[in-house]
Amino acid sequence: MKTADAVIVGGGCVGTSALFHLAALGTTNTVLLEASSLGSGSTSKAAGGIRMQHDDVVNTRLALRSLQEFTRFEQLTGTPIDFKQVGYLFLLDNDHDFAAFTRAAAAQRELGIPTEILSIDAVREMVPQIYVEDVVGATFCPWEGFAAPEAVVQGYASAARRLGAEIRVGSLVVEILTDGAGVSGVRLEGETISTRSVVIAAGVGSADLARPLGFELPVHGEARTIFYSSQALGVPQSAPLVVDFSTGFYFHREGAGLVFAGRQSDPAELSEPATHRLPAIAEASIESSWWGYYEMSPDHNAMIGQAPVAGLHYATGFSGHGFMQSPAVGEYLAETVRGESTTLDLSSMTADRFVSGQHRTESFVI
Ligand SMILES: Cc1cc2nc3c(=O)[nH]c(=O)nc-3n(C[C@H](O)[C@H](O)[C@H](O)COP(=O)(O)OP(=O)(O)OC[C@H]3O[C@@H](n4cnc5c(N)ncnc54)[C@H](O)[C@@H]3O)c2cc1C
Structure with missing residues (x-):
């Protein structure tokens, strides 16, 4: 044995x-x-996705410690992980959520994480394709991003x-x-x-x-689906991972196109929050999708x-x-x-x- x-x-x-x-x-x-x-x-x-913005400070500490390893991963293991440190942009459409993210941002800054509150104009400049008329506030941390x-x-x-x-x-x-x-x-x-x-x-x-x-x-497992479109819809290559927090719709650039997802696994149901926040997505065709379990x-x-x-x-x-x-x-x-x-x-x-x-x-x- x-x-x-x-x-x-x-x-x-x-x-x-x-x-x-x-x-x-x-x-x-x-x-x-x-x-x-x-x-x-x-x-x-x-x-x-690799993000620092959490409301439980233990999660922020876990993310921060992990970030130190992600940024030197290739040096440590010999394997590149394609870490695109483009930041996460959270869009908040109500005062309650904006207050919660503002409080969390202050706690993150106490840990040395440069999370900032963005003006609506700054959001527009970062990703001009986003509909911002109902956005109350936004937060952004440049240390975040996504890897493979x-x-x-x-x-x-x-x-x-x-x-x-x-x-x-x-x-x-x-x-x-x-x-x-x-x-x-x-x-x-x-x-x-x-x-x-x-x-x-x-x-x-x-x-x-x-x-x-x-x-x-x-x-327990909660099924979640991700979609890929080869059309970038003009979203800049440098765009952050954008999260429409109240609906859960998010997207980021992936190669020549876009990856996007939300709480809905049916694309027809996802289309409402998606086209609201990123109107151009109505023109996108979905080339592929995959699903897996969030382990809740x-x-x-x-x-x-x-x-x-x-x-x-x-x-x-x-x-x-x-x-x-x-x-x-x-x-x-x-x-x-x-x-x-x-x-x-x-x-x-x-x-x-x-x-x-x-x-x-x-x-x-x-
Ligand atoms: C659509 C989607 C998007 C996500 N996006 C993000 C994101 O952006 N950022 C993020 O941080 N997280 C994200 N997650 C969550 C993330 O994928 C998981 O939290 C993470 O992968 C959990 O890793 P794990 O090693 O614990 O589990 P797993 O990757 O599930 O690994 C567990 C392994 O255990 C094996 N196993 C199970 N039972 C046995 C057994 N009896 N004997 C031997 N082997 C066994 C399974 O085969 C499996 O390979 C996402 C998840 C989904 C589904």
């Missing part, structure tokens, strides 16, 4: 980040088990392999095993791996792995921590912002698996907040 110092379940951005950070810290007798192929879960469906999630997964995976970690794809974990001392291993079809540390980073599959151990991870938690914040079973760690329920947090979350998981003090304090993110009633709601969910 194989014995590992740690087993990671799930080969998305979070699992591969944890594997890489463990290896970088010197723990290389590790195995990552992925049921399908690397990145095949929510990660490969993500828009790749598959490249991040491949970068972490290949760097971890080079350091000695093992990755197995097509390897479904059927059960996490325990004994009197806590976690004792994982069972695959036809094989058992012995270990005292398991990290559940299985996206929407995480709940099914935890439940048999008497531990609830309340995560009850308060739209991630669940990250150690389970009541000794040696069992988890990170799931990112509610649509797991890609941008994956570097810092992987680092945190690696530190806790190794029993070290952690770079960030994520003690408020544990899943037992849903039992104790201490929800911490993130409301800037796109």
Whole structure:
């Protein structure tokens, strides 16, 4: 029977980040088990957005720590991730939302993040194609942008392999095993791996792995679709990722065209908020689309921590912002698996907040 110092379940951005950070810290007798192929879960469906603007300061700290890694990712892993640091532009169409984003911007500036409040004229100048007549206010942070999630997964995976970690794809974990001392291993079809540390980073599959151990991870999948049009509609190449916050409609330049999405998966339903904010989109044809699961938690914040079973760690329920947090979350998981003090304090993110009633709601969910 194989014995590992740690087993990671799930080969998305979070699992591969944890594997890489463990290896970088010197723990290389590790195995990552992925049921399908690397990145095949929510990660490969993500828009790749990386943003600092959150209303929960823990999310901003996670994003900031992650940004430090995204900006030197190629240097760290050898893999380019096509990070386009064009900023996020949030359009707010009511006083309540504008006040919330203004408060959050002040908190971000206290952390050294240059989030600014933009005038409507500045918005017009940035993206002249946007309808701004009903916009009450806007915020913009130039450090934000988007990168390629598959490249991040491949970068972490290949760097971890080079350091000695093992990755197995097509390897479904059927059960996490325990004994009197806590976690004792994982069972695959036809094989058992012995270990005292398991990290559940299985996206929407995480709940099914935890439940048999008497531990609830309340995560559920919410289907989200993204569309691509090869027509850029005059939107400048330098345009930020634009978010119409109240409707959730967003778009950004992608190659010669535009990527856009919203809360509606049916293009006919999306067309109303989309044509309102970007009237020219009525002329666009959709060349392709894809969908995946937002892995939702009850308060739209991630669940990250150690389970009541000794040696069992988890990170799931990112509610649509797991890609941008994956570097810092992987680092945190690696530190806790190794029993070290952690770079960030994520003690408020544990899943037992849903039992104790201490929800911490993130409301800037796109
Ligand atoms: C349309 C869309 C747009 C998004 N846009 C953004 C964005 O702009 N920015 C952002 O930060 N986030 C975004 N997200 C969210 C982001 O994709 C996720 O939060 C993130 O990818 C979660 O990564 P993960 O590694 O935890 O999960 P996943 O990528 O889902 O990886 C989990 C892996 O675990 C594997 N697995 C499950 N069960 C088992 C098992 N029993 N044994 C072995 N393997 C198992 C799965 O096959 C899967 O590959 C978006 C999501 C969607 C769907």
